[in-house]
Structure formats: C-alpha cells, structure tokens
Amino acid sequence: MELIIDSLSKTYSNGVQALRDVSLTIPQGMFGLLGPNGAGKSTLMRTVATLQDADSGSITMDGIDVLQDRQAVRECLGYLPQDFGLYPRINAETMLNHIAQMKGIGNKKERKEVVSSLLHRVNLYKDRKKALGTYSGGMRQRFGIAQALVGNPSLIIVDEPTAGLDPSERNRFYNLLSEIGENTIVILSTHIVEDVNTLCSNMAIICMGEVLMQGTPKDGLARVDGKIYQKAIDKSELDQYREDFHVISTKLIEGKLSLRIESDTAPGNGFEPTPAELEDVYFSFISKKVDPITI
Known part of the structure; x- marks a missing residue:
C-alpha cells in the first residue's frame, strides 16, 4: 500500500503559494513530514485529508483518486489535525460512541465493544466518564488518536501531535503511534526533529512549499x-x-x-x-x- 503525491501545487487567494510542485511516495509505516512552521505541511495534510482542493497535481492510494473520490478516502482515513475541537462537557465514552455511529458502526453492541477497545488502547478507559474539558493536553491527544482510529483506517494523518506535551506524555504518544504504524500508513507532520528521529522509517523535509529531501533518516545522515x-x-x-x-x-x-x-x-x-x-x-x-x- 502506498500513497503517491504527484506535482501537487496550491496557491491561496491572498497570493501565498503554500505548495510548489510537491511529489512524495509514502509507503506503509510511519512517515515523517518535517518542516518549520509555515512550510506547507498543514496545507498538504488538509489536501490529502480531502478538506481542501489543490490547484494542480494528483494524489492516489491503492487505485483511489484522492482528489476526486473523496468519500472513498474518508472511509479509510483517520485524521488528527493540529487543532481539533472537543465538546468540553461530554465525556470521552459518549463522544467516542457518537463518532463511531457517524462512521457507520450502527450496531449498538459492536459500537460499545469498539469504544471500549479504543479507550483501553489509548489508556483512557479509567477516565472514560470524565468530561473532555477536564483532560490534560496529553489526554486530549490520546483521545484524538482514539477518534482517528475508529473504523480501522488504512491511512492516518496526525498534524503536530506532540506540540505542548510534557516528556512523559510525549513518550506515551510515541509508543502509541509506533504501535499504530505497524500495519497502516501514518503521516506524522511535525517541526520537532525528535518526533521523526524516534518514530519514522521514512521522511521528507519541506520548506516554503517545496520538498527539499525525501528518504530514510539514514539517507539524510x-x-x-x-x-x-x-x-x-x-x-x-x-x-x-x-x-x-x-x-x-x-x-x-x-x-x-x-x-x-x-x-x-x-x-x-x-x-x-x-x-x-x-x-x-x-x-x-x-x-x-x-x-x-x-x-
């Protein structure tokens, strides 16, 4: 399974060219997209996640035209954006159950099992009845991963997931992402070099909308x-x-x-x-x- 991005470009209405002829081949496993703030990482991730259009270029994954067949992509996509909203008064279990229902898991018993399994997986089961507004930054990120994993996606995008986390929460998050990346394409968009060094077998460096390097960390070194x-x-x-x-x-x-x-x-x-x-x-x-x- 591969995600192939070919000659992707995007210019916003204010004249900022966020992507300049970006081409990447992203295999199964953890892929690090490394670049400074404003490099074009979030624009690229939002385009892959079908949340915005590109001006030119193409994206394909296992025969799916990502830019044209958005519904097919969304059925196999898990997405954790840099900033994601939560209903602060709703507890994690209720919210995750609602998300599972929206993702097509209609059977109540099956949905309960999925929610329980995911909460255990991200180590939030004991806190499942707590309101999301009371969660720490690390707990919020772990909940974000849980919602991204609903429906067993084959493509997961996480955008700046460790920003603001303390060292212990970052390590927990590393372990969770490493486990997820064994059987899935996981794109980790970050400006933190340590994230890529710790997690990713393949990487690219992007700046000012251009890909400057692609390969393994060993290739870069x-x-x-x-x-x-x-x-x-x-x-x-x-x-x-x-x-x-x-x-x-x-x-x-x-x-x-x-x-x-x-x-x-x-x-x-x-x-x-x-x-x-x-x-x-x-x-x-x-x-x-x-x-x-x-x-």
Missing part, C-alpha cells in the same frame, strides 16, 4: 556525514562567523553560543568535527531556504 563541525563562540562574533562559514544552527549553552557549521573540508579556526545528527540534516536543508537564526 549520509548526506552530511563528516561535514559537521562545532565551536563555542561569543555571541558578538556570530555575524562574522555567518559571513565566513555555512552556519546551520546555533544554541546558547552556559552563556556561550555553540555554533554548528557544514563544510566539505576541515574549516580549521578552532572548529572540531562532531557526529552528524538528524537535526543537522534538517537544518542543513532548511538553512538554504531560511535564515538559520530565525528557524
């Missing part, structure tokens, strides 16, 4: 292997270093600015070679499109 160097500098020196080197990222540590650069040859000047990380891959591509200081 191979592109910058042996090219990453770091050095601690004073903040006042940054502008000069940016003129002299390809700075891909900076981080303030104990009052000193840790500078990471990409160079095909040893740059000297006190820079030390350092093992490449997936974050370096991300910044290497993004810094060619966006000022690294503003990323």
Whole structure:
C-alpha cells in the first residue's frame, strides 16, 4: 500500500503559494513530514485529508483518486489535525460512541465493544466518564488518536501531535503511534526533529512549499556525514562567523553560543568535527531556504 503525491501545487487567494510542485511516495509505516512552521505541511495534510482542493497535481492510494473520490478516502482515513475541537462537557465514552455511529458502526453492541477497545488502547478507559474539558493536553491527544482510529483506517494523518506535551506524555504518544504504524500508513507532520528521529522509517523535509529531501533518516545522515563541525563562540562574533562559514544552527549553552557549521573540508579556526545528527540534516536543508537564526 502506498500513497503517491504527484506535482501537487496550491496557491491561496491572498497570493501565498503554500505548495510548489510537491511529489512524495509514502509507503506503509510511519512517515515523517518535517518542516518549520509555515512550510506547507498543514496545507498538504488538509489536501490529502480531502478538506481542501489543490490547484494542480494528483494524489492516489491503492487505485483511489484522492482528489476526486473523496468519500472513498474518508472511509479509510483517520485524521488528527493540529487543532481539533472537543465538546468540553461530554465525556470521552459518549463522544467516542457518537463518532463511531457517524462512521457507520450502527450496531449498538459492536459500537460499545469498539469504544471500549479504543479507550483501553489509548489508556483512557479509567477516565472514560470524565468530561473532555477536564483532560490534560496529553489526554486530549490520546483521545484524538482514539477518534482517528475508529473504523480501522488504512491511512492516518496526525498534524503536530506532540506540540505542548510534557516528556512523559510525549513518550506515551510515541509508543502509541509506533504501535499504530505497524500495519497502516501514518503521516506524522511535525517541526520537532525528535518526533521523526524516534518514530519514522521514512521522511521528507519541506520548506516554503517545496520538498527539499525525501528518504530514510539514514539517507539524510549520509548526506552530511563528516561535514559537521562545532565551536563555542561569543555571541558578538556570530555575524562574522555567518559571513565566513555555512552556519546551520546555533544554541546558547552556559552563556556561550555553540555554533554548528557544514563544510566539505576541515574549516580549521578552532572548529572540531562532531557526529552528524538528524537535526543537522534538517537544518542543513532548511538553512538554504531560511535564515538559520530565525528557524
């Protein structure tokens, strides 16, 4: 099973071109779509989820024309948007039962079993009678996954799912997504490199509506292997270093600015070679499109 996006473009009425000839092949498993805020990730996810039209291009999945046969897509789709509304006074069990009914599970006994199973799966069963408005951010996200899983979808889209979660909730969410991704296409749209590094066997980097890289995290690391160097500098020196080197990222540590650069040859000047990380891959591509200081 594959989702094939071919030459997809989208320009909004205000003139912003959100997608520029985007082509991606997304296989079964966890696929990370990595990019900064405003890169076009949400536009792409909403288009795949049949919530908006594209100007040109095509999307197909197992013979389904996603842009034309919307109902067929929605029958096999689970979607967790970046911001999803909840009825705060309704409890999780009642809400999930309602969603299951809307998804075509008409038999009351079957629906009860599905709701119970999903609540157990996302570790919310003991909290099933609590109003959704009382849920923490992590609990809300887990409920969001539960509603996305109603009907055993073959395509699941999750948009910025770990933003705002504390480390323990993030780990719970990682485990849940990893389990789901074993037999499903799961597209994880995020600007958090750790999410992709932890979960995804395939990935793409997108910025300003363009796909800059697609492959495995290992493929990405191979592109910058042996090219990453770091050095601690004073903040006042940054502008000069940016003129002299390809700075891909900076981080303030104990009052000193840790500078990471990409160079095909040893740059000297006190820079030390350092093992490449997936974050370096991300910044290497993004810094060619966006000022690294503003990323």
